[in-house]
Amino acid sequence: MNSQDKLILKTMDLHRQITEAKLTRRDLLKMGMLSATTGLLLPISGLSLRSAFAKGGEDIPPPVGIDSCPVPGIGKISPPTRPWIEELPRLIEKQTVAGNNPYNIDHGNGGGVPGPDAIGTLGGGDCKIDCLNSFPELSKATPYANLSHQAWGKGGQLGNFAPKKWYETHIRQFNHVWHRDLPAGTTGQPAWGFDSVVPGPMFRTRYGEPHLNRMHNHLPAQNLGFGINQTSTHMHNLHTPSESDGNPLYPVFSGYYWDHHYPNVYAGVKQFGGIGDPNEALGTLWYHDHKLDFTAQNIYAGLAGMNSIYDAWDAYTGDGRYNGADNNFGKDMGDLGDETKGWRLPCGANYEFDVGLVFHDRQFDPNGVDFFPLTCFDGAIGDKMTVNGKIQPFMPVKRRKYRFRMLNMGPSRMYQWFLDVSTPFVVISKDGNLLPAPVLTKSFKHTVAERFDIIIDFSKFQAGKEIILSNRAEQTSGRGPSGKLSPNNQVLKFIVTSDAFGVDESLIPAKLRPLPNMDQPIAKRRSWEFKRNGGEWTVNGNTFSANVISAEVAEGTAEQWTIINGGGSWQHPVHIHYEEHRSLSINNAPPSAIDAGRNDVIRLEANMKTEIYMRFRDYKGIYPMHCHNAVHEDHAMMVMWKIV
């Protein structure tokens, strides 16, 4: 037997031992069978491979024409398109089903009228039926049998929020024009969209007005060269019971629907009674596909939209103190979308001045065909900047104040915004949650999945003035921005018009929503490290496994979590589903005014450590925490935790 044969035998023997003993890498390290610096000890001692390596040698040059991750300007590059040719489309305003009558909702193939429990068959209707059949483990994953709605028809304080508004959404393939200069011209090319638009429609919903959305999946088996015809629509980041949250593990197959029930309550229903603590109100939400392993591809295909939720039912006294005990409803302090009431934020009739802006970068192949870099483990970075589905659009604006709800839809780009005028951004919310007071800034960072509401006042500009919104964060890979500011990367042009608009009754209030207190004692501390490890994306050293619950949290408790960037210069926008959290410290220092509000995305920059305070109130079930660089997420940078 020669030395090579011996080495193979030794290696195989080791493999057998490891297999039989079901050892993990950590076990091997503990047992001394593996050294962190020199690796597996046994086979190496059998043959002097290391001495061979020590000699060094020539590298194999990368093969020509194979770029694993095309980089703008280096790898594949999209065909040219002229800026400011396409007009910014407004997001379509979502309407209820005819007559707001649930009987007008499509029953699908084998389903029925929406009800508190899933209705369907194994051949169609509500996918929960098929899901439980295909994945029996799911019935164990939530404490609620058959994934029935926790907040509808169950009675009691938490279960009594029957829908008042009824919607349905059809997810379909359709043709979309990203820009008329692309070879596809005005015919466009296939994309996937909620209600056949990209981005999906804007929902305008209200606290205290529960709604139901039946999401029909009609996607074709043949995809766009990427994507999967299975969906799970996450409402980021509503206070939603687990079964309607859009969990990655609850797939909706094509031909089925899923009933999402949104009680539209604030966090703290049990604690505060009624519909919870108004200081926990959210404002700018977005919804997107969250299918396990395919989130980045399906979002890129077009499956993302927005939802603004308003306080139609508010209970503040003038000093911002919660006054629910006094039953002090409707005291004209809510953000009602009416510019003469509440905080008088810009809105206007038909929401004309309350505008959703969805930012998303894309790549096209040299023939102009839509392209998703399946090969990139690190992120998908495009060279075409789109807003509301158009490359570098322009937007005519009137001489008055606008509220822009800015969403970074990803999948991997992180922005830093600038205007080319001296007017600052007036930031009124982070992650859609109104801050205690507006923050004026000339520039701000905007990572994946974050939302920022800003006010821009165009009243001081003359008609014809052009103002350009630019992203100057230099970024060529999924690693994150380099830290350098590029000279300019123009994204959106505002053109001030001479249109008459009447009187601008909106205000930039000095004070907005107060922050909820953090007086509940911390029941438990946990630590989560996000790290690239062995060419994989890990949380606390582990890759995602669908059958592992990484934390069980008791309902009604508060916890302190430490979120750590484990190293390298990678950035991870960490998203935690369910309740908003508060940042206690970032790198042991107090957070900035913007970051000190309520958040659901953590901009986890290189070597950053942040401590957060989070509560887990009201509903139960499983929720994920993951990196929202959706490519990292799809490569297993996710954990599932459970409220029990």
Place this chain on the structure above:
Amino acid sequence: MNRRSFLSLGLGLSSSLGLVEMAASPTLQAAQITSASAIGKPRSRAAETGFLPNVPLITHNGEQVNFYDDMVQGKTVLLNFFLVTCKEGRCPIAMANIRKVQELLGERVGKDIFFLSITLQPDFDSPKVLKTYAEGLDAQPGWTFLTGKAADIETLRRGLGFVDIDPERDRDLNNHVGMARYGNDSLNRWGSVSLRSSSANIASTFKWLSK
């Protein structure tokens, strides 16, 4: 230091393992041209975009194949990279896990699901070494171990994106990406799964490809 450049050193290991002969084999050249399956069947979009390079490879049974045409086109596959002398303990765990997945999926493997494990150290992992290795793992039919010319393996590795963005780390053979791609070529469905996750989790990914 462990460097991927070891692949190109020639080291004298390869001559005794039959790889020099393989590289010079005229039939290997022929295989590139005459692969029967390449004729007439449309290539998937993933193949067109360079994600699935059609490089010539050789199996642990000594068969010469073209990666895309013969092993992937029209098929549902799980594919990963490994090396027999993997130092980090990552390969033994990953490969043992794939073996368990094969058990869970039963007869489907070899019928409508195929496992492909490609070596990153072809100079050492000759067909003969791979055969011994496969037998040691008790790999069942439907799981193919592949080797080939170093440059072709490199093309494949880059095409599939098993690359570290940092060139220094990328050169370190023991830092290779430990995930697997899984996909259905005819439907362009490609996802990734960690081979460190449970075998049940890995097996469940195939549910996404059949509906």
